Amino acid sequence: MDFSLTDIELAHPLWLLLLPLPLLIHYFLPGYKTKQKAIKVPYLSQLIKGLDLKTQDDTSLLKPSRWQKVLLCIAWCFMVFALTKPTILGEPQIREKIGRDVMVVVDLSGSMAEKDFKALDGKSISRLDAVKKVLAEFSQHRKGDRLGLILFGDAAFVQTPFTSDHQVWLSLLNETQVGMAGQSTHLGDAIGLTIKRFELHADKDNAPREKVAIVLTDGNDTNSVVPPLEAAKIAKAKGVRIHMIAVGDPLTVGEQALDMDIIDKVASLSGGKAFTALNRDELVDVYNAINKLEPQRYQSTTYRPKQSIHHYVIISLLVIYLLMFGRQFILSWRNKAY
Template sequence: MDQLEFAYPWAFILLPLPVLVYWFVPAYRSREDAIKVPFFTEILRALNETPKVAAGLLSPKHWQRGMLILSWMLIVSALAKPSILGEVQTREDFGRDVLMLVDLSGSMDEADFTTADGSTLTRLNAAKNVLKTFIAKRSGDRFGLILFGDAAFIQTPFTADQQVWLSLLEEAQTGMAGQSTHLGDAIGLGIKVFEQNPQPSEQQVMIVLTDGNDTGSFVEPVDAAKIAAARGIKIYTIAMGDPTHVGEQPMDMEVVQRVSQLTQARAFIAIDQAELDKAYQLIDKLEPQQYSSASFRPKITLHYYLIAIVLALHLLIFSWMTLRQMFSRAEVANE
């Protein structure tokens, strides 16, 4: 048995209590006539006897004594509140909730990102590659994913399962959310995701990857950023590609910078794979991991099991004696 412990070991001093009661407390006595006959006096006179007070003491059987001793031992043991250590459990305290907002407008299919070996990638594939590296370094954070174009939708709620998150990211394709860029609506949806998070973190970070200006959101990006700032959400924005030639029209970097500044974060411009990697490396330094885990073995109390055993034993014995008495009466009646 794994490390049996007693919360109140002093309770065992009660074990000899029944013996002390047996020794120092006399048995209950009751006075009553043992026999009633109209000629009792004549019988005594004939026998030359005088009336005496008789005493009878009921003695329990051996199995009854055993049951009483066992029951008392179980009750005292339950009072001591025994417990054992359960299986090892791990408690994880996640550091940050990081919500990724990825632009899927048609311009994200532009293959103008150059890698270290000279090959080219589409902006979306470049973003996927750097996200895989970024996620792998942050095992203590929970990640969510919002994809946006003409509209924004949640691709992945917050999860610590990196493989699931990456697999759902891999399913993202340009144009699946429309051809335009509704950045303000995407930020607004991100704020709602943070508000509805059942296990909110104190550190809430939003990272936006986009290559174009907002083209018709119900809420302007700057206004959405003000709401995010009021709720303590940081928004890092990464403008992908040349800001003078990307998206449906040249990107308004003033808006991008304003969104990040309002939330006490930073904005970045990534015109190739190397710049995109640097942006995420800097975000990784600005928002370091805050993760901790602790292993423990919970205590499992056993006292209610002991009480249950006592009750079950007495119930069985009472039932057995009742049935035995019923059968005895039936036999006498049949005779």
């Protein structure tokens, strides 16, 4: 790792103002003088005058040697530098903030095998295949969102838990087949399972995120344990917004009839929107509209981790003092020895 002075940051740089303090003390405050032993001579004045000697005060000022001055200056600089709490900036790291959890709920009842949708090349494809193709495009616009997948028919089950790996999510979506969850349409149970998955996911992650469910169906509810409208009220209370997409012709009658009244009320009660899609182009428009209603809230911030090094500076300061006093102790011990 390359290192430069720009990688050092001072948490409290104002302590650097103390650096010239020893110089100010040296010039504006008197030094400490010590008294030394002297011999009293009655005729000292005549002796000094006769021999023309120079006299000095009976006190002396202790002065450090050159190497002691250098070490004292270094020690003072280290102490002030430690007070600033220097930190080393690490390599830049990227922190990603995810804005939404989006649960896609897909109807796999038998009517989803109807080939009344057109592909881009004009060939007739099933409703489920059209949904897969459109959802592949939809996932590309949900950068940063965590996607989940619930499938329902006679019962509802989780195909993909919430994940930020959209490729895995899309692969599991492409593995789905009509009828693998049964032939009927338990819409209310699917919404109930969706709410439960949001609650379980919230227990693992306390970060606040918006909860969005996109429910795609082509039939009316058939004997769900929890009626769709009751499930929608619970979703509203739990903060789950549901967008409903009705696939197929709303004028269809019989078992495959779309109950648009229920679909509209479920979306309205939960704070979402209801859409209809009679063909692939309309389905694309629906998901584009949802993208506008639920714009991605993806934030990527760059930061550099900080590691304080002030304790290393203090250790260096202690080593300097040990060298200073250790050398003085050794010299004193030698003088006593000889």
